[in-house]
Amino acid sequence: MSGSDPGRRRPRRASLRVPGSRPRIRAGATARPPSPPAPQRGSACPGAAEAGLFATGPGTREETSMRFSTADLPEHERIPAWRDYWGRRVFGADAVPMTEAPFAADVDVRTLPGVRVLTTLTSPLRVVRTAASAADGSDYIGLVTCTGSIAASQAGHQVALDPGEATVLTTGDASILESRGTARFRCLLVDRALLPATCRLDPGARLRLSPRNPLLRLLVSYVDILLDDGAGEGPGDDARSEVLAGHVRDLMGLLLDRHGDPRAYARSTSAAHMARIKRFIAANACTPSLSIQDASRQLGLSVRYIQRLFAADDATFSSHLLGQRLEAARRALADPRNAGRKISDIALAVGFSDISYFNRCFRHRFGHTPGEARHR
Helix, strand or coil: CCCCCCCCCCCCCCEEECCCCCCEEEECCCCCCCCCCCCCCCCCCCCCCCCCCCCCCCCCCCCCEEEEECCCCCHHHHHHHHHHHHHHHHCCCEEEECCCCCCCEEEEEEEECCEEEEEEEECCEEEEECHHHHCCCCCEEEEEEECCCEEEEECCEEEEECCCCEEEEECCCCEEEEECCCEEEEEEEEEHHHCCCCCCCCCCCCCCECCCCHHHHHHHHHHHHHHHCCCCCCCCCHHHHHHHHHHHHHHHHHHHCCCCCHHHHHHHHHHHHHHHHHHHHHHHCCCCCCCHHHHHHHHCCCHHHHHHHHHHCCCCHHHHHHHHHHHHHHHHHHCHHHCCCCHHHHHHHCCCCCHHHHHHHHHHHHCCCHHHHCCC
16 A cells, blocks of 8 residues: 555546436446435435445445535525435435525545445534434444534434544444534444454444544544545455455454454554555655654654564665655656756755765666656
């Protein structure tokens, strides 16, 4: 798993406008036909458990990516469309706006094997998954985080979360999630059957996870990196998707499994830490003085641990940093907009302080000089 490449452009997802002024849906897989409008505000969403993100069995398939926004809809159509999309297609839940202000929502759904990630930005909202909806046969454990203050309840237990805190809900039980202000929340859903048997979670368990929890921080940051790198956006490498999903499932298991052996999750924690390290390098490679000690302080990892992670890939911190800088220089030299810039200025801009060293490394890596790179 590599860090994000600032110069890489991901392929754009297919975008379609569903006929009849329906909301925007961008899908990694073929979009489904529009469903009939749902009831207006205040009524339940019918058939919420008929389909949706958790549907299983013959004839169902997983959408790798879905995107929904009310931005293109008239105000009077937003709530019915949201209920139809969120209730019938995604989560099997009804949504009740908490204010009289115009409703606005945007949701992004990504799917990996046994893992679904829902990222939602909404105006104040109350999401209700009823007992009837929860009887759809799904059995996922959901880790909920939010940028604002939210309240969650399940099986008679309630928890109020401050920004950055997290809680855990299950899809097999009725639940309520409520936000009083506009906020972005994320629900990381993992198939319980793919978690260790020791990850037992009582329905409605009162569980509040602090943003200072190192395992929560590791899991959240790793998922952020995967989403930024386009994981689950569309058809891709099935083997790679399984590996990434396995890392997420292991990290979720480690977070919840109070009786398990952390050594059993070492492979996935190492992958998540390596992703964080490479992301840090990619974001700071243009700093000439960047060192492994900087990464150690910023990421809270020992220098020796970082060295061991790179050694497992037959690499070093310095070699990876050098590679990032050379790739950045190559992209800059190939960019017609930089035709008037001196090669030395480009080398300095990407983090090199010795131009002779830059020229030698560039030729060794790419087989031609920086000057020749401009004409390729």
